[in-house]
Amino acid sequence: MSLTPRETAITIRGLRKAFGGQPVYSGFDLDVRRGDILAIFGPNGCGKSTLINMAAGLLPRDGGEILYDGREVSEIRVGYVFQNYREALFPWRRAAENIRYPMRRMGLPAAQVEQRLQGLAERFRVRFDLNRYPYELSGGQQQLVSIMRALAVEPEVLFLDEPFSALDFETTLSLRDLLQRVLKELGITTILVSHDLEESIILADRLLMLTRRPTTVADDVPIDLPWPRQAEALASPGFVALKARCLDVFQKAVAA
Amino acid sequence: MRALTGPALGALGFVLLWQLAVLLRVADPILLPPPAEAFAETWRGFADGTLAHDTWRTVQRTGLAFLIASAIGVPLGVALGAQEKLYRGVEFVVDFFRSTPASALFPLFLILFGPGEGTKVAVAAFGAALVILFNAAYGVINARRTRVLAARIMGASGPRILVDVLIWEALPQILVGMRSGISLALVIVVVAEMFIGSTDGLGHRVINAQMLFESGLMYGVIFVAGALGYALNLLFILLEKRFVHWSGR
């Protein structure tokens, strides 16, 4: 896939990372188009979390570069949604206070903080009380609060690490719907790590399938299904064909 | 009401057993007076103000030792916990003195602080501070990594993470440390009151009662000391519930 520099939000070149002498990435390249939702799918332990943690600046890399329109990650605003919302939210702060937190760190004036909080609550059609503590909310509500917290800073790039893997299916479906609608409305460049193939296809503009370590790209699949993609999209012929192709690639990559 | 029935029955059973032991003459009546006599003498001790004064003095010393211990142990423990390498360096020393019986330190502290109030409070503060420090440091070291990363990605600097995340993450463990610390301070203060020239305090009173064969009073003082320790423990458990509402949820 060739992109003009203007279209590219994230450029990864020659990325290297090893743990205890065991390489995870040895010369990994990737370009992500602005506004795209890129899903990353691959076998357990292939380095999906490692990749977005390096991209988000949470983990040092051994070599190579990750640039955002020429800037380092420290120079841009990013949002990150962790897999385990229980361990990512601050349980000593109410949900609304959790969402205000990154805005306060940014130094936004109080009025704007409230305005954005309101805006997010409306966008995500929040019907529960944000003045509750996280542990008083359901798992889906907690992860929704995490997502709102990540979006509160109006990030240029959003990272999601298996955000729905701890939730039941019904909750997952409704959160997926909400998330895709909001991300497409706001046009935020997103990297979504998922271990669910259907989810990767339904939420993404492009699906990157990774191999086992040392990690390479097994397939790079453009997903041009029309938006919005509701649950019915899971039965559309386009979706079914894509899923069959990806399953095939995955089985070959894992067997290899 | 229901919550109190169990403990009340337990206490009643204990008193009945005691009365039974007296009736069966298990021990010399001088050594084991009937419960009623112990209560009467304890009551008299409170009525004439002396026992209340002793209790108050012990509470004062324990409280002072605890305050000093917390003022040193909490900040130092949090600071060391935030620098795990540094903590690993001093861990041996902390563990060593934490394991040293505080009573073995009396002579040393007597040289340092003299035979007055200072030594009693200082030894108790020393012992309690180590327990509090150790717990605070471990609370910080065991902070959920994900929360620290989340704070970092939201733009929190090092000191901000300490104030906004690490201290909160460590709070349950800090309160556990304080609870152990105040219990230990009480133990050390009572022992110090027995053996380091004292004129008041529960430790002084209990050993005096023993030497004067006022065994009823002696048992009374023991119970007062026990009730004090129990109450302090309970107080901290309530504080933990109140201030660490998120714990375990």
Ligand SMILES: Nc1ncnc2c1ncn2[C@@H]1O[C@H](COP(=O)(O)OP(=O)(O)O)[C@@H](O)[C@H]1O
């Ligand atoms: N801090 C670490 N130390 C050593 N090995 C690690 C560390 N983090 C991840 N790994 C290893 O790197 C590989 C990739 O991990 P990860 O990115 O978490 O995989 P996943 O694709 O499941 O998210 C795994 O084999 C894991 O064991």
Ligand SMILES: [Mg+2]
């Ligand atoms: Mg992972």
